[in-house]
Amino acid sequence: MTEATGQEPAAEGLVLQRLRGRFGDVVRDVKVWRHETTIVLAPRDLLPVCRYLKDDSDLAFDFLSSVTGVDRRNLLNNSPRFEVVYHLYSVQFKRRLRLKVRGDEGEAVPSVTGVWESANWHEREVFDLFGVPFEGHPDLRRILMPDDWEGHPLRKDYPVEASPKWWEEEPA
Amino acid sequence: MTTARTMTLNMGPQHPSTHGVLRLVLELDGEVVVRCEPHIGYLHTGIEKGLESKRYQQGIPLTDRLDYLAPLSNNLAYVLAIEKALGIEVPERAQTIRVLMTELTRIKSHLVWLGTHAMDVGAMSVFLYCFREREQILDMYEAVSGQRLMSSYFRVGGLLADLPPGFEAQVQAFLADFPSRLEDYEALLTQNPLWRQRTVGIGTIRAADAIALGVSGPALRACGVAYDVRRTNPYCGYEGYQFDVPIGKVGDVYERYTIRMAEMRQSHRIAGQALQRLAPGPINVADPKLIPPPKKLLKTSMEALIHHFKLYSEGFSVPAGEVYQAIESPKGELGVYLVSDGTNRPYRVHYRAPSFVNLQALPRMVEGRLVADVIAVIGSLDIVLGEIDR
Numbered sequence: 001m002t003e004a005t006g007q008e009p010a011a012e013g014l015v016l017q018r019l020r021g022r023f024g025d026v027v028r029d030v031k032v033w034r035h036e037t038t039i040v041l042a043p044r045d046l047l048p049v050c051r052y053l054k055d056d057s058d059l060a061f062d063f064l065s066s067v068t069g070v071d072r073r074n075l076l077n078n079s080p081r082f083e084v085v086y087h088l089y090s091v092q093f094k095r096r097l098r099l100k101v102r103g104d105e106g107e108a109v110p111s112v113t114g115v116w117e118s119a120n121w122h123e124r125e126v127f128d129l130f131g132v133p134f135e136g137h138p139d140l141r142r143i144l145m146p147d148d149w150e151g152h153p154l155r156k157d158y159p160v161e162a163s164p165k166w167w168e169e170e171p172a
Numbered sequence: 173m174t175t176a177r178t179m180t181l182n183m184g185p186q187h188p189s190t191h192g193v194l195r196l197v198l199e200l201d202g203e204v205v206v207r208c209e210p211h212i213g214y215l216h217t218g219i220e221k222g223l224e225s226k227r228y229q230q231g232i233p234l235t236d237r238l239d240y241l242a243p244l245s246n247n248l249a250y251v252l253a254i255e256k257a258l259g260i261e262v263p264e265r266a267q268t269i270r271v272l273m274t275e276l277t278r279i280k281s282h283l284v285w286l287g288t289h290a291m292d293v294g295a296m297s298v299f300l301y302c303f304r305e306r307e308q309i310l311d312m313y314e315a316v317s318g319q320r321l322m323s324s325y326f327r328v329g330g331l332l333a334d335l336p337p338g339f340e341a342q343v344q345a346f347l348a349d350f351p352s353r354l355e356d357y358e359a360l361l362t363q364n365p366l367w368r369q370r371t372v373g374i375g376t377i378r379a380a381d382a383i384a385l386g387v388s389g390p391a392l393r394a395c396g397v398a399y400d401v402r403r404t405n406p407y408c409g410y411e412g413y414q415f416d417v418p419i420g421k422v423g424d425v426y427e428r429y430t431i432r433m434a435e436m437r438q439s440h441r442i443a444g445q446a447l448q449r450l451a452p453g454p455i456n457v458a459d460p461k462l463i464p465p466p467k468k469l470l471k472t473s474m475e476a477l478i479h480h481f482k483l484y485s486e487g488f489s490v491p492a493g494e495v496y497q498a499i500e501s502p503k504g505e506l507g508v509y510l511v512s513d514g515t516n517r518p519y520r521v522h523y524r525a526p527s528f529v530n531l532q533a534l535p536r537m538v539e540g541r542l543v544a545d546v547i548a549v550i551g552s553l554d555i556v557l558g559e560i561d562r
Binding site for chain 1: 212213216218220221222224225256257259383384385386388397399404405493494495496498505507509511513519520522524528529532561562
């Protein structure tokens with residue numbers, strides 16, 4: 001989706017160099033656009049990489065800004081369908097980094113609540129609005145929508161506007 | 173159900189001290205909170221979903237409605253994210269006006285926080301004074317945009333319009349008065365023994381816990397962490413302004429109060445500098461694909477007519493890609509994650525709402541303390557349900 005332009009900024013170069021040195025070819029894909037670096041990982045590599053990024057004293061990504069989702073259904077390259085996006089920040093080094101994992105409908109993504117406590121509500125939100133399950137989450141419930149709500153509103157096949165009739169017609 | 177000693181108390185969503193529609197389920201042992209579980213979503217309006225169906229410029233009024241006490245901060249994060257994806261930077265004058273208006277917004281937002289927080293704890297009169305000063309800032313909103321609350325004044329590529337005549341004098345008059353007003357508020361609270369009893373040592377959180385829980389803004393700085401996006405990752409030219417980032421030590425309700433009071437002084441300082449920097453110049457980027465041509469040109473220029481027609485019928489497209497833009501809103505790190513698929517509508521917009529994340533730390537601050545402290549702690553977090561539930 002994004003194109004790599006120019007060379008990587010120095011700080012992000014360090015992250016990649018460290019990750020490759022420590023984990024080998026764990027990085028599936030790297031994109032640098034508008035001075036922002038995105039690293040795509042396989043779901044099974046997410047937890048060890050996150051722990052390392054947080055604990056390594058030269059990287060120290062101790063602050064998880066946000067976790068969110070993207071439904072790639074309407075994009076040209078739309079498989080796997082869902083993407084979970086993590087925005088990390090290092091309070092000490094003032095650096096940002098974006099991590100991504102991808103998965104299809106129903107495929108669980110490991111929960112990072114054990115690494116950053118703040119992931120708890122963010123992951124509940126992604127579960128609620130996209131229907132992506134998180135493995136190992138301590139309390140995976142809907143957070144914004146009512147508990148008995150059907151469907152996941154931020155999916156691309158969920159209508160923006162729906163008359164009450166749309167709901168009545170649902171159970172055929 | 174609960175056994176023997178504890179009682180479950182439902183606080184909200186219609187409780188006046190929950191600042192909107194926050195619902196807390198409290199498990200109490202006598203008056204002591206054993207467990208606190210926030211329930212949110214009562215104000216969920218699908219703003220992120222709505223943004224996906226609107227053209228870039230059309231989405232701005234929706235963002236006003238997130239943190240409705242600081243609408244211009246929401247505008248700013250959104251337009252900066254789009255401008256970053258477009259690869260453009262707005263002219264100097266527009267940058268300065270954006271800084272001036274967002275700092276006034278910070279003061280305005282902090283005034284509502286101060287008034288309601290003090291009222292929750294029992295000091296009624298502060299509220300009336302705060303709203304008196306807030307009204308002056310709302311008048312400025314009205315002067316620049318015609319709207320008191322949801323002004324949507326910042327636009328992709330610049331501003332809705334230039335400042336009206338007399339505006340600088342209006343701000344100057346406010347800035348001249350404001351320090352003495354701040355002293356008035358402080359005279360009512362800072363050394364007041366009742367206020368101190370209700371706030372000192374209450375709702376304490378350690379810096380390490382605050383970072384782990386993603387707390388940002390004044391609540392994080394009260395624990396002694398100097399994380400302020402304006403300083404650490406500047407935008408809009410903040411690196412060229414003189415200001416301090418006030419930090420605390422213990423991170424209790426009282427320090428969150430003193431930090432915000434100090435921040436209002438800093439905002440006053442920045443606004444003063446911005447006012448001095450204001451030099452005549454363009455307020456929009458010179459790109460007819462983004463900014464509509466002056467109305468009078470439409471009758472004489474064919475290109476202007478085409479640009480006008482294209483902008484209002486299909487808008488502009490943003491190159492495919494993704495960006496994250498964080499700003500320091502009055503509540504903390506406000507981040508917009510924007511995914512573009514190359515069309516004239518955003519593919520996905522996510523708001524990293526500081527209140528949403530800060531509220532997650534509430535149970536840590538109140539468990540083991542008294543019910544009455546819950547009210548003081550909620551007030552000190554300065555949450556806005558509009559941006560929590562989105």
